Amino acid sequence: MPAEGTTQQFHEAWSHVRDVDGWLTEAQARTLFAAAAAVPQDRAIVEIGSHHGKSTIILASAAQHGVPVFAIDPFADERWGGGVPARTRFHENLQRAGVDAKVEAMRMTSTCAADRWDGRPVGLVYLDGAHDEESVLEDIDRWGSMLDNAGRLFIHDCFSSIGVTSAVIRRLAFSLTLAFSGNVGTLAIFEKRRISTRRRVLALIRLMLRTPYFARNLLVKVALRKRWTRLHRLAGHRDCCDPF
Numbered sequence: 130m131p132a133e134g135t136t137q138q139f140h141e142a143w144s145h146v147r148d149v150d151g152w153l154t155e156a157q158a159r160t161l162f163a164a165a166a167a168v169p170q171d172r173a174i175v176e177i178g179s180h181h182g183k184s185t186i187i188l189a190s191a192a193q194h195g196v197p198v199f200a201i202d203p204f205a206d207e208r209w210g211g212g213v214p215a216r217t218r219f220h221e222n223l224q225r226a227g228v229d230a231k232v233e234a235m236r237m238t239s240t241c242a243a244d245r246w247d248g249r250p251v252g253l254v255y256l257d258g259a260h261d262e263e264s265v266l267e268d269i270d271r272w273g274s275m276l277d278n279a280g281r282l283f284i285h286d287c288f289s290s291i292g293v294t295s296a297v298i299r300r301l302a303f304s305l306t307l308a309f310s311g312n313v314g315t316l317a318i319f320e321k322r323r324i325s326t327r328r329r330v331l332a333l334i335r336l337m338l339r340t341p342y343f344a345r346n347l348l349v350k351v352a353l354r355k356r357w358t359r360l361h362r363l364a365g366h367r368d369c370c371d372p373f
């Protein structure tokens with residue numbers, strides 16, 4: 130049960146991002162907020178894919194004093210309102226929320242940022258950058274290995290994007306170090322620890338039990354694209370709204 134102060138802080142943070150363009154739901158933001166607040170002081174928080182700063186503001190609002198948030202985004206993708214306008218919005222939104230001093234913006238791809246990383250321990254990685262399978266595989270490999278013991282890896286658009294989901298299954302279904310611990314809609318959560326064979330099998334089963342949810346989300350996407358209105362309503366379309 131979260132402390133009342135934390136709940137109030139979350140509501141304040143959410144009030145800053147409610148109208149910011151992005152794909153993070155309130156329930157997902159609440160989970161991210163709680164995890165970011167628990168990152169110890171000698172660790173960093175890394176966000177891959179910032180867009181207009183919705184998730185950045187949630188992470189930075191929750192981070193304890195002395196926990197820096199590294200926001201990595203090249204702001205180069207014109208398709209989803211990226212490029213210079215998105216970068217300007219990102220900085221304006223952070224300033225308005227009063228968290229800009231807690232955030233170190235790295236205007237580059239996650240691969241470049243990983244190459245330049247100074248080796249400081251990472252307590253939380255939020256993965257929401259490029260959604261193609263190869264990029265996600267690389268992000269999981271590189272940033273997953275920088276996660277400290279007991280650190281958490283959050284992956285957005287899992288069970289809704291084909292690229293993200295296939296990378297997760299390929300790399301994490303049988304992982305010896307990153308265990309699936311649950312999901313909030315399309316936000317999947319993994320924890321870094323040594324995993325016994327029994328726990329690995331259980332995590333694999335839990336992950337595989339999300340397959341029908343994945344199939345339903347794909348069906349909703351196809352229905353939305355083809356404008357099969359009755360079908361996506363029947364499938365209970367709500368938060369599967371990512372464009373990838």
Ligand SMILES: C[S@@+](CC[C@H](N)C(=O)[O-])C[C@H]1O[C@@H](n2cnc3c(N)ncnc32)[C@H](O)[C@@H]1O
Pocket residue numbers: 150151152153177178179180181182183184185201202203204205206211237238239240257258259264
């Ligand atoms: C889905 S949006 C991120 C949404 C954001 N997390 C939010 O809460 O609103 C994806 C972002 O990833 C960025 N991106 C694309 N390729 C990337 C890469 N290789 N490394 C880091 N960011 C990338 C895009 O510029 C875009 O802003």
